[in-house]
Amino acid sequence: MQDSLYVALSSQIALERRLNTIADNVANAGTVGFRATQIKFEDVLTGSGANETAFVSTGGTFLSQAKGAFRATENPFDLAVRGDAWFALATPAGQVMTRDGRFSMLQTGQIVSVEGYPVLDAAGTPLQLDPASGAPVVSADGFIRQNGQQVGAFGLFSFDPGENFTRYGNSGVIANGTQQPVVDRADTGVLQGYVEDSNVNPVMEMTRLIMVQRAFESAGSAIKQTEQTFSDAVKTLGSR
16 A cells, blocks of 8 residues: 555656756746757666566656757858767866857957857867958868868867756756867868857647646645555554
8 A cells, every 4th residue: 555655656756857948948948059968767666576666767868969940140140050969168167068059259259159168079179260350261171271271170079968967057067078169070060150049849848837737736645545554454444
């Protein structure tokens, strides 16, 4: 009897975490470069044979690999990543990976993110341009030219956020492990004058929200029924 109560409670804990994930995704449906968080759960078995009971694990989060839609901005400092790669930023938390390519150039010539963090090249060095040479021209392979001269290149990195990753800022992910520079790959590059919108599908997330709410209510009803059965059993045994 108690096992059924614990199973229902573990289900509610998992559903609450799923609910928080959905809420975060919906809140960032309009965040440039945002990758939706997905979560997977596994059964945790206890006992054996006829006494075997399956509980729901707390779950592990991972990033959706779906690409967001490209949106034209005509801003020469806006870049969208084409393919499976990430920009790198230097932040107080260390190197952060992002798909948000809304950059700008400071008066010093340094290229920074929308939050003011330096953008890195493939060697992990902050990008520095000539502020007197105007807006750069960025080719599909990420190389930067000013006045027809190559002056640098945006770093693109292959990166696996892994399970239970840590977000940073609007759409960044703290880089744990090794990030490999992406070079000489025809399927990977950048588009100047574009940004990548969030890959969150609001309609799908709202559908999931309704399903989670119904499942949570169902688990709550199971808990109440189990508690009532347990209470009735105690009363029956206590009256003897």
